[in-house]
Amino acid sequence: MTPGNLPLRERRIDIVLAVVFSAFTITSIISDLLPTIGVDFSHPSSNFFVNSNYWYAHDADPLFMNPPDWMRIVTGLSAFVYMPFYVVLVFSLVKGWNWVQLPAVIYATMISSITGVIVFGVEFFGEAASRTQNPAKFLAFNLPYVLLPLLLLVRMRKPLPFTRRF
Secondary structure (H helix, E strand, C coil): CCEEECCHHHCHHHHHHHHHHHHHHHHHHHHHHHHHCCCCCCCCCCCHHHHHHHHHHHHHCHHHHCCCHHHHHHHHHHHHHHHHHHHHHHHHHHHCCHHHHHHHHHHHHHHHHHHHHHHHHHHHHCCHHHCCCCHHHHHHHHCHHHHHHHHHHHHCCCCCCCEEEC
C-alpha cells in the first residue's frame, strides 16, 4: 500500500495549529523584535506597538520590560529564528509536507526548554526584581508558547505525520 496525505479538512488539528502559529508569527514581529533591537518600552508611548508591550510588561513581565542580555537573546531567537520557522510550519501544516517533522520536533523541544524552563523559572523563582507581579497575566500571554509547541510535538510523534494508508 502507498501512503498518502490526508486532506486538510480531515486534519482539523493541523488547521488549529496553522492558525495558532500564524498568530505566533505576528506576535514574534510585534513583541519579540522590539526588545531584541533595544526599543525602550519602560514607559507609555504614543506608538501602538511600544504601548502594547508596555501594557503587557509593566506589571506582568519585568524581564521583558528591562531585558538583560540573555533575555534579548531569547527574544532574538523568537524574532529571527522561530518567526521564519512559523511561516514554514504553517505552509507545511496546510500542504501536509512530512519533511517538517524533524524541524518541528527540534523547535518544540527548544522553545519548551528555553521558554518553559528558563524564562518561566526566572519569572517565578528568580531574583525578586525579575519575578512577575501578575502571574495570571504572565501565564495568559506566555503559556500558549509552551503548550502549543508541546501539542505540536505530540502531533509530530509518528513518522509521516500527514499520511494514511489507503
